[in-house]
Amino acid sequence: MRRPRGPAESGAYHRRSVASLIECVPNFSEGRRPEVLDEIVQAIGQIDGVTLLDHSRDETHNRSVVTFAGVAEPVVRAATAAVGRAIQLIDMEKHEGAHPRIGAVDVIPFVPLGSTRIEECVDLARRFGEQIAKLFELPVYLYGEAALRPERKRLADVRRGQYEGLKAEIGVNPDREPDYGPSHLHPRGGAVAVGARKPLIAFNVNLASEDLALAKRIAHTIRESSGGLPAVQAMGVLLENPGERRHAQVSMNLVDWEKTGISRVVREIRQLAREAGTDIHHCELIGLAPTGALLEVAADALGLRGFSPDQALELRLARER
């Protein structure tokens, strides 16, 4: 029952300058040999100052993803160690899998956390790319916000023709010249895409309906590529879990939640679902999401006036420590 206070009477005492936190999410072209992922994860985990957040392995795609974070220097050291280990353990000449890829370490994005700016990740990606190109004689393509050529912004364009196609074109087609490193693939490791991007939120809305066509229509309406909401990727799928009710699902990546946040897409989908005579049944957040994106949902739901993420105690404390 305290009152809001004016700035004159109160305030944080001081703010220590804190080093910027960065997340790194390398993807490796190995998902069938758990011992290989274990060795890569260990190479990352033994670097002081790095926190391993997650790792996952996909047998169908024959691909693994590791998520770790820290300040710039330890993150670079850990990513370098991971590349070194991966090109020893993974031979691209023998790799098969459903997912497009160009190398043993296929892609290494650097992602700003908390109040870190994307520009810091762009600088880091370029510095890191140059460094591993030299160290491992590995061709490096910069993508995303770190791209040096506009046509390399989209990862799909960098990966065009994937490993086999790039092998035929590199050193021949000047458009495929790497940003750093040799004009030929590494004999085992292939090439690597290094980039910077904003944190991505994988978020699914399950409809109280089994109508896949409706989910696809909604996905089409809301995704940026067909003129919908900015920074939203979406597709419609039918969710079937044994023993559970089937749901038509709008499955999304929110690639810049400060442009289009969770509340916004949920509001749009709810309206479209209701217009079609159904509704949202429940939602799912897959993996990790920036805390700010979730606090925005809370503030929005409550109609909070004058809310700042700084009011979230543990978050504030983490930033100040």
Added chain:
Amino acid sequence: MRRPRGPAESGAYHRRSVASLIECVPNFSEGRRPEVLDEIVQAIGQIDGVTLLDHSRDETHNRSVVTFAGVAEPVVRAATAAVGRAIQLIDMEKHEGAHPRIGAVDVIPFVPLGSTRIEECVDLARRFGEQIAKLFELPVYLYGEAALRPERKRLADVRRGQYEGLKAEIGVNPDREPDYGPSHLHPRGGAVAVGARKPLIAFNVNLASEDLALAKRIAHTIRESSGGLPAVQAMGVLLENPGERRHAQVSMNLVDWEKTGISRVVREIRQLAREAGTDIHHCELIGLAPTGALLEVAADALGLRGFSPDQALELRLARER
């Protein structure tokens, strides 16, 4: 557009054991001399490992509140330093103010943050209370979860008759015997209440109405003391800000958000407001709140299935580091 993963394919790599974070929110009987608060804040801030989160000063109540946090040992050192400074700078014999108080440092609650358990704060409060009683010859009353006598659980009961009343009764009435320290007040500092409590959320709901009687009725319906929701304190007030629309307000303390959370009270108030022909206009969160309480609002608003606060990136990282 990632899928939820089974536990067999993924997982956090390891979890380093982290020391428990504790918040301390001492209240000082001085709100009119900013230089006194400055000196106290400095005494706290110079302890390594302590993060100052907030401080505020109230002239009417002639009282100040400082919020800081850290792991147990630095928090105890900082709280001890603050007591030492306050009994030098504040003379209770000369203190006047609207707020009930028993000493220069009136009350020192220890509050569990993140995954810290309340039991750790109970132990800490008792250990700290014994220590400052000896060090400063200061009578200490344990309250809240740390109370050793059931009749001292409520702070209002410990503060009965406040400084002047306690001065007359201590050493005479065995019910006022302190838990630690001498049976007489400290000549300048009086006495202090030391306790442990859960984090408190100060949360206000502003109605789209100026009907103070309605706000009072709603407050009466929802507060625990009149048979409403557990761990909710509430009162109705009329909010008048110059140049702004007036709102009848339900002003609350949620003293255990795991018993009754923000979403729950807002839902109840919305229903009661609508039954009276009005609605909620907006809400206000005053000061800091546990991040978990806000994430619960987000999960509730979205109907998130299988959500864990561990999915909030920066929060997870703060815990693991």
